[in-house]
Amino acid sequence: MKNNEFLKLSAIELISGYKKGSYTISDVIETALEHIEANERNLNALITPMYEEARSRAWMLDAALSRGEDMGPLFGVPVVVKDNITIDGIRTTCGSRMLENWIPPYSAHVVECLERAGAVIIGKANMDEFAMGSSTEFSAFGPTLNPWDLSRVPGGSSGGSAASVAAGYAPISLGSDTGGSIRQPAAFCGVYGLKPTYGLVSRFGLVAFASSLDQIGPFARNLSDLAVVLQVISEADTRDATCVRKERPNYLDFLNVESLKGFKVGYLSGYESMEIDEEIKRGVTQALRICQDAGAEIVEVKLPISTRYGLPCYYTIAPAEASSNLARFDGVQYGFSVEAEDLQDLYLKSRGAGFGPEVKRRILIGTFVLGSSRYDAYYLQAQKVRQLIIREFDAAFSRADVLLMPATPTLPFRRGEKMTDPVKTYMADLFTIPANLAGLPGLSMKISFSHSGLPIGVQLVGKKFGEGDILKTASVIEKVIGPAVTTLGGDRK
Numbered sequence: 001m002k003n004n005e006f007l008k009l010s011a012i013e014l015i016s017g018y019k020k021g022s023y024t025i026s027d028v029i030e031t032a033l034e035h036i037e038a039n040e041r042n043l044n045a046l047i048t049p050m051y052e053e054a055r056s057r058a059w060m061l062d063a064a065l066s067r068g069e070d071m072g073p074l075f076g077v078p079v080v081v082k083d084n085i086t087i088d089g090i091r092t093t094c095g096s097r098m099l100e101n102w103i104p105p106y107s108a109h110v111v112e113c114l115e116r117a118g119a120v121i122i123g124k125a126n127m128d129e130f131a132m133g134s135s136t137e138f139s140a141f142g143p144t145l146n147p148w149d150l151s152r153v154p155g156g157s158s159g160g161s162a163a164s165v166a167a168g169y170a171p172i173s174l175g176s177d178t179g180g181s182i183r184q185p186a187a188f189c190g191v192y193g194l195k196p197t198y199g200l201v202s203r204f205g206l207v208a209f210a211s212s213l214d215q216i217g218p219f220a221r222n223l224s225d226l227a228v229v230l231q232v233i234s235e236a237d238t239r240d241a242t243c244v245r246k247e248r249p250n251y252l253d254f255l256n257v258e259s260l261k262g263f264k265v266g267y268l269s270g271y272e273s274m275e276i277d278e279e280i281k282r283g284v285t286q287a288l289r290i291c292q293d294a295g296a297e298i299v300e301v302k303l304p305i306s307t308r309y310g311l312p313c314y315y316t317i318a319p320a321e322a323s324s325n326l327a328r329f330d331g332v333q334y335g336f337s338v339e340a341e342d343l344q345d346l347y348l349k350s351r352g353a354g355f356g357p358e359v360k361r362r363i364l365i366g367t368f369v370l371g372s373s374r375y376d377a378y379y380l381q382a383q384k385v386r387q388l389i390i391r392e393f394d395a396a397f398s399r400a401d402v403l404l405m406p407a408t409p410t411l412p413f414r415r416g417e418k419m420t421d422p423v424k425t426y427m428a429d430l431f432t433i434p435a436n437l438a439g440l441p442g443l444s445m446k447i448s449f450s451h452s453g454l455p456i457g458v459q460l461v462g463k464k465f466g467e468g469d470i471l472k473t474a475s476v477i478e479k480v481i482g483p484a485v486t487t488l489g490g491d492r493k
């Protein structure tokens with residue numbers, strides 16, 4: 001096998017090659033690291049590549065393999081982890097100057113799970129600062145570019161995680177999604193990205209942005225890999241009080257279904273009149289047709305409150321929570337500090353120099369809506385709208401098992417295009433935010449490529465803990481359109 005071929009393999013294919021002795025884990029990791037080194041100058045998908053750690057872990061796993069030890073479900077598989085998820089001893093920057101030199105003394109629950117499963121973490125992915133943004137242009141470490149077109153953004157905030165999987169750095173990666181940060185970059189980079197149900201995956205070790213919305217989830221290039229990672233990281237954990245104790249199903253059981261007979265797919269109507277890219281609308285229609293051909297009943301669903309008020313509701317609640325969560329970065333803790341005259345001056349100067357423009361904007365908005373004279377008019381009102389959105393989804397799920405809709409209103413946009421107008425950037429989350437507000441799982445997947453060669457994504461939203469329904473529907477679609485591909489000479493179809 002030519003070395004580059006390793007980079008196109010799925011996690012499951014890699015493991016089967018190790019088992020057969022076709023190549024070693026060190027061969028694969030070395031190839032991935034060389035590929036990263038050759039491409040990072042263009043792509044900038046990683047803030048911290050972990051060359052030495054990955055090499056020694058690969059060596060250790062090869063030795064374990066030769067001793068015939070048990071292989072976990074991600075044995076020897078290269079993985080990239082978003083840089084707001086802690087790894088013991090590896091700096092975790094959150095894309096911010098504020099944490100530029102912060103080395104956490106503990107690993108996130110999901111990282112422990114990955115390591116127990118045998119994964120080899122090869123780098124920490126670039127991201128919008130503190131996960132605030134939709135283009136990865138708000139990283140203090142420079143923007144990540146879209147591997148399908150370097151003049152365009154990869155989406156955000158988990159742009160580095162999505163770009164890594166699309167560019168063949170690793171078959172899987174982890175991101176976090178507060179308002180679309182997994183699903184929107186997955187759509188822009190043409191890969192799978194899943195935001196699990198709120199409470200399915202422990203956030204222990206995830207640096208908090210908006211705690212009532214944040215969830216960690218996987219990126220992959222095919223559904224089997226995605227299901228394996230979900231299985232591995234969704235292990236219950238008492239260190240996150242929101243992580244549910246209920247038993248998780250075997251997510252692989254939902255794949256390889258032949259038919260959707262007796263299953264109802266909700267088609268989100270009413271958005272056609274909005275400013276949505278025509279090719280994305282056609283992508284949704286194509287996905288619906290595949291479901292229908294597989295025997296699903298297509299029912300019309302309306303979400304008028306979510307589509308109209310989801311965005312302002314999110315951009316009130318998320319900044320409010322962020323302004324509180326980010327209060328801990330005060331110039332005293334976490335290492336970042338600036339010379340100052342007194343304590344007040346230290347706060348002002350450290351926060352002034354440590355945070356970038358979008359984070360400052362969110363803190364200002366959050367502090368504003370929580371002010372005692374404005375709390376009722378903004379924050380409380382947004383909480384009421386959130387309840388209405390939850391009820392609206394409950395009604396929709398009394399008619400349908402899953403909902404199918406666009407992942408984003410536009411194809412990947414050009415670098416710099418939306419930097420001067422934050423509201424334009426916020427619009428990128430139009431279709432992803434409602435699932436966060438209602439705590440529901442959502443998957444974004446590539447359905448095809450546009451005439452200009454850019455990936456087109458669609459989104460499936462499920463009931464609470466309905467990841468299985470999503471995987472089942474997506475697997476029927478994958479069977480027709482094939483898995484996602486890397487930019488390494490894969491067919492764009």
Ligand SMILES: NC(=O)C[C@H](N)C(=O)O
Pocket residue numbers: 131132133134156157176177178179180181182318429
């Ligand atoms: N964090 C997210 O899920 C992304 C969202 N675009 C935001 O900036 O809040």
